[in-house]
Amino acid sequence: MLEKRFLALEQVSIAYPGPPPFLAVKDISFTVEKGERFVIIGPSGCGKTTVLKAIGGFLHPIGGSITLEGRPIRDPGPERPMVFQDFEQHFPWFTVLGNLIYALKVTGRARGKEAVERARHFLALVGIGDAADKYPHQLSGGMKQRVAIARALALEPKLLLMDEPFGALDAILRTRLQRELMNLWHHLHFTLVLITHSIQEAVYLGHRVLVMSANPGAVKELIDVSHIEEMDTRDFAEVTAHLRHLLVQPRELVKEDKHKHGL
Amino acid sequence: MASSLPRILRLGQRAFARRLLLAAGLLVLWHFAVVLLRIPSFLVPSPISVVQTLWQDLQSGALNSALTNTLRLLVMGVGLGLLGGIFLAAFSILSTWGRDLLAILVSVFNPLPGVAILPLAMLWFGLTPAAIVFVVTYGALWPMAISIDTGFRTVNPTLLMLGRNLGLRGPRLVKDVMLPAALPHLLSGLKIAWAFGWRTIVAAELVFGVAGAQAGVGWYINQARYFLETPRVFSGLVAIAFVGILAETLFNLIERWTVERWGMKR
Numbered sequence: 001m002l003e004k005r006f007l008a009l010e011q012v013s014i015a016y017p018g019p020p021p022f023l024a025v026k027d028i029s030f031t032v033e034k035g036e037r038f039v040i041i042g043p044s045g046c047g048k049t050t051v052l053k054a055i056g057g058f059l060h061p062i063g064g065s066i067t068l069e070g071r072p073i074r075d076p077g078p079e080r081p082m083v084f085q086d087f088e089q090h091f092p093w094f095t096v097l098g099n100l101i102y103a104l105k106v107t108g109r110a111r112g113k114e115a116v117e118r119a120r121h122f123l124a125l126v127g128i129g130d131a132a133d134k135y136p137h138q139l140s141g142g143m144k145q146r147v148a149i150a151r152a153l154a155l156e157p158k159l160l161l162m163d164e165p166f167g168a169l170d171a172i173l174r175t176r177l178q179r180e181l182m183n184l185w186h187h188l189h190f191t192l193v194l195i196t197h198s199i200q201e202a203v204y205l206g207h208r209v210l211v212m213s214a215n216p217g218a219v220k221e222l223i224d225v226s227h228i229e230e231m232d233t234r235d236f237a238e239v240t241a242h243l244r245h246l247l248v249q250p251r252e253l254v255k256e257d258k259h260k261h262g263l
Numbered sequence: 264m265a266s267s268l269p270r271i272l273r274l275g276q277r278a279f280a281r282r283l284l285l286a287a288g289l290l291v292l293w294h295f296a297v298v299l300l301r302i303p304s305f306l307v308p309s310p311i312s313v314v315q316t317l318w319q320d321l322q323s324g325a326l327n328s329a330l331t332n333t334l335r336l337l338v339m340g341v342g343l344g345l346l347g348g349i350f351l352a353a354f355s356i357l358s359t360w361g362r363d364l365l366a367i368l369v370s371v372f373n374p375l376p377g378v379a380i381l382p383l384a385m386l387w388f389g390l391t392p393a394a395i396v397f398v399v400t401y402g403a404l405w406p407m408a409i410s411i412d413t414g415f416r417t418v419n420p421t422l423l424m425l426g427r428n429l430g431l432r433g434p435r436l437v438k439d440v441m442l443p444a445a446l447p448h449l450l451s452g453l454k455i456a457w458a459f460g461w462r463t464i465v466a467a468e469l470v471f472g473v474a475g476a477q478a479g480v481g482w483y484i485n486q487a488r489y490f491l492e493t494p495r496v497f498s499g500l501v502a503i504a505f506v507g508i509l510a511e512t513l514f515n516l517i518e519r520w521t522v523e524r525w526g527m528k529r
Contacts, residue, residue: 075427075432076428076430077428077430078428081428082424082428084424086419086421088419088421090425091440092444092527093443093446093521093525093527103429107429135524135525135526136526
């Protein structure tokens with residue numbers, strides 16, 4: 001049970017300041033265990049990115065608590081690196097290698113020759129060792145996302161946060177990067193919290209999938225999909241169908257109205 | 264295909280050659296206009312006498328030292344303006360007080376031209392290079408602060424989040440993320456500040472000018488006017504134009520080495 005509380009959100013509510021103030025997330029609770037791949041899925045505007053930003057320390061809840069290994073999260077920090085959806089998430093004035101080295105140096109993870117070696121190691125791990133000396137603007141979208149994953153993993157994260165990392169990629173590249181991410185996980189066993197709006201991605205990548213409903217964001221259902229490792233199986237199809245059913249239900253309009261005026 | 268064209272037309276295809284040709288044509292026109300219309304040389308000298316004077320003063324060092332003096336003060340003034348602009352913009356992005364301070368300072372001082380501050384600078388610093396540096400700094404500070412502030416405020420939010428994710432905050436976030444990210448804005452601000460500074464410094468030197476070993480190019484022109492040495496006035500103007508072209512080239516090179524190489528050019 002103690003292991004289950006590696007990352008714990010308890011009754012977390014998050015609001016954006018107004019006017020008028022907007023309650024984005026209300027009373028969300030869940031825990032993520034060490035080494036788990038935890039996926040949050042939900043319709044646009046359900047507050048899933050808000051939850052991830054709060055875990056990242058970029059936003060502060062107005063109620064409830066977020067703890068990592070029992071310690072409350074207050075600020076952003078390199079033990080919780082985030083991979084963004086935005087391709088432009090590298091410093092354009094550094095090369096690819098330079099971006100990783102800078103991240104390692106400024107966070108005190110490694111310096112000098114060690115930083116260079118570690119940066120090269122992780123770039124090779126995500127399959128872009130050849131692009132080390134290029135500038136970010138010379139890379140394709142898929143390569144930029146690989147660099148972001150390499151940077152995050154090189155920091156030896158306690159918790160890897162990913163905000164729709166493959167959302168802006170074409171379907172083929174998306175599937176390929178999902179597989180690569182799984183291979184990396186089997187290799188390194190990092191703890192992952194990933195946001196997506198793709199049902200297929202959620203079922204394939206997650207041990208557990210948290211389904212959120214909107215207005216305000218809340219937990220709708222928590223589904224264990226850890227037994228599903230491959231797409232194109234009967235289990236995969238069943239869970240996918242269930243999730244699709246959950247996500248495309250008509251919205252509860254009365255409830256939505258109540259909460260809009262509630263804050 | 265191209266090689267079968269007459270030589271003169273092939274030249275016409277190359278922008279640089281075309282411009283060189285045009286410039287030469289204008290010089291020839293100037294020369295013959297002066298000769299044929301018998302314009303007295305104390306009004307408009309021929310280009311040949313201008314080039315002769317230019318060469319002569321470059322040999323004697325009179326023009327070089329004037330140019331060096333002016334450029335030294337200009338670089339100092341623009342440099343101080345750049346530093347001040349960075350600090351003002353950083354203060355403005357880090358606190359709401361700083362933001363309001365910059366807004367007030369810019370709205371009051373930006374419309375007030377540097378030359379207008381000159382009498383005040385002379386009262387405070389006397390007829391010294393410090394007065395000129397002060398005026399140039401003043402002129403460079405506001406465009407620099409505005410450009411850098413705009414640059415800071417338009418940094419891609421994802422880059423800021425990345426910086427914070429790596430544990431950066433406050434001045435360190437400004438220095439490591441915002442400042443390089445604002446480089447395109449900073450460079451265009453620098454170009455404006457340089458152009459302002461150039462105009463201001465020449466005007467300031469024309470108005471009072473520091474004499475002797477520290478005299479600048481404005482003084483050089485004014486002296487020539489005093490002694491009715493019109494070719495010398497022209498050679499001063501040519502020198503100013505030439506340095507302007509050099510500066511433009513230098514800024515373009517800096518852009519190519521930095522923001523263009525990094526794919527940041529707007």
